Amino acid sequence: MDDTTPVARSAISPAPPEIVVACWAVSGRRSTGALTLTDASPLAKVAVRADPDGELAQALGVRFGRTSRRTDALDSVGTDVLVVGSGPGEWLALGAPGRQLALTEQLRGLLERRGRVSGAASAELVTVVDLTHGRALMRLTGPAAAELLGRECAVDLTDAACPDGSALRTAVAGLATDVIRDDWDGTSSYLLHCERSSGQYLFDSLLDAGTELGVDVDGFTTPSARDERRTMYDF
Amino acid sequence: MMLIPCPWCGPRDAAEFAYLGEPAPRPDPTAASPEQWRGYLYLRHNVAGPGTERWYHRMGCRRHLLVERDTTTNEVRPHRSHVGDES
Numbered sequence: 001m002d003d004t005t006p007v008a009r010s011a012i013s014p015a016p017p018e019i020v021v022a023c024w025a026v027s028g029r030r031s032t033g034a035l036t037l038t039d040a041s042p043l044a045k046v047a048v049r050a051d052p053d054g055e056l057a058q059a060l061g062v063r064f065g066r067t068s069r070r071t072d073a074l075d076s077v078g079t080d081v082l083v084v085g086s087g088p089g090e091w092l093a094l095g096a097p098g099r100q101l102a103l104t105e106q107l108r109g110l111l112e113r114r115g116r117v118s119g120a121a122s123a124e125l126v127t128v129v130d131l132t133h134g135r136a137l138m139r140l141t142g143p144a145a146a147e148l149l150g151r152e153c154a155v156d157l158t159d160a161a162c163p164d165g166s167a168l169r170t171a172v173a174g175l176a177t178d179v180i181r182d183d184w185d186g187t188s189s190y191l192l193h194c195e196r197s198s199g200q201y202l203f204d205s206l207l208d209a210g211t212e213l214g215v216d217v218d219g220f221t222t223p224s225a226r227d228e229r230r231t232m233y234d235f
Numbered sequence: 236m237m238l239i240p241c242p243w244c245g246p247r248d249a250a251e252f253a254y255l256g257e258p259a260p261r262p263d264p265t266a267a268s269p270e271q272w273r274g275y276l277y278l279r280h281n282v283a284g285p286g287t288e289r290w291y292h293r294m295g296c297r298r299h300l301l302v303e304r305d306t307t308t309n310e311v312r313p314h315r316s317h318v319g320d321e322s
């Protein structure tokens with residue numbers, strides 16, 4: 001099967017024209033607007049739960065409320081993985097489209113590899129679950145991103161309280177949503193992660209709230225689909 | 236808007252939480268009388284003034300927490316058991 005056959009759809013219906021990226025049916029729309037909203041659901045999403053002070057927490061090296069982009073052995077092909085400290089003893093690992101199974105195996109193997117180095121088997125209870133098709137993920141990018149997000153949620157999004165690399169879970173448009181600040185090229189950018197069944201609603205409500213800020217839908221893309229330049233979806 | 240001080244997430248809008256009320260010790264299910272169960276399930280002190288309450292941060296860290304709230308003024312403070320562990 002070639003790369004142009006769609007085998008997956010996100011919860012958010014793609015703005016026309018519909019194209020296929022990494023086997024996902026996505027929007028091929030390209031926006032040059034200053035404030036853009038992109039359905040980033042094709043990214044691999046893997047949830048990890050473990051003792052917040054345990055060995056896996058140490059191996060991940062990300063505490064609750066922070067993120068870390070790593071290119072090391074977490075993914076064997078060397079693509080970036082964004083590890084998000086999404087809750088106390090909870091992490092969310094985001095990777096390139098299609099990498100969810102590899103990423104799940106890598107995360108499961110983290111403790112074993114540590115055990116082999118230290119010579120001690122770990123008794124820690126850890127769960128690693130692939131959530132890729134069960135969740136919606138979108139990215140809001142632009143200087144006015146915080147202003148738009150501020151209309152939908154009641155947390156302090158100033159740079160002092162929520163700098164680049166912050167992660168928090170809060171109500172956005174009344175939905176429990178992970179808000180992950182992940183700036184790109186010096187521009188404010190937020191990843192929003194919620195239940196799949198709420199994805200379309202959250203997407204639409206952000207477009208609605210951002211109408212006079214000029215928010216525009218930008219399609220999902222990977223570096224190979226565009227050019228050699230790294231893009232913010234090049235996980 | 237009422238702010239609830241979550242020991243994990245900091246102050247958050249009360250709408251993000253589920254209110255679980257006065258904490259009460261759960262009776263031993265094998266030894267408790269029906270009257271004791273009824274009291275545990277339904278009876279509350281409902282003080283007018285400061286009291287301890289359990290809340291659940293359902294839209295945030297998904298942890299249970301205790302706060303002290305004055306029911307006449309809605310002044311909310313972190314419970315003494317959480318004071319100091321706010322990061």
Ligand SMILES: [Zn+2]
Pocket residue numbers: 241242243244245292295296297298
């Ligand atoms: Zn919390």
